[in-house]
Amino acid sequence: MDLALAIPLFLLETGWVVLDAIYGAGLEVWAAQGEQARIDAAELAFMERLRVLQIAALVLVVLAAVFRARWTVIAHLLLALLLGGALAGERHEWEKSHSSPGCVRYSAGC
Numbered sequence: 426m427d428l429a430l431a432i433p434l435f436l437l438e439t440g441w442v443v444l445d446a447i448y449g450a451g452l453e454v455w456a457a458q459g460e461q462a463r464i465d466a467a468e469l470a471f472m473e474r475l476r477v478l479q480i481a482a483l484v485l486v487v488l489a490a491v492f493r494a495r496w497t498v499i500a501h502l503l504l505a506l507l508l509g510g511a512l513a514g515e516r517h518e519w520e521k522s523h524s525s526p527g528c529v530r531y532s533a534g535c
Contacts, residue, residue, distance in 0.1 A: 427494040435500040438482065442508065445474060472515050479508040 450471035457463035482505040489497035 428496045430494070431496040431500040434485075434497065435504055438478070438501075438504050439507070442475070442478065442511065446471065449474070468515070468519060472512060472519070475508055475512045475515065479505055479512065482508060 450467050453467035453470075454464050457467065482501045486498050486501045486505065489495075489501060
């Protein structure tokens with residue numbers, strides 16, 4: 426019974442993230458037409474939604490652990506790790522695109 430719940434939940438949540446990346450953040454960036462303020466707002470909103478979904482997945486891990494649903498715990502831990510990787514990648518891209526060009530890390534101007 427646990428596995429029958431864990432697999433659809435995992436697929437639903439990963440599908441949610443993919444669709445949010447494509448239709449939520451992607452279309453908002455496309456609609457901004459190069460307007461940097463709207464692009465930044467869309468990227469920050471997407472990172473916040475990823476963080477909220479990661480927290481929700483970890484809360485579900487705790488609830489599933491309380492009810493001893495080990496496959497649901499495994500599925501949501503995997504999802505939380507995937508969300509953490511996606512969030513780290515988004516933050517890396519954000520920092521890379523917003524750092525000053527040609528800046529050496531240990532120079533006085535950075």
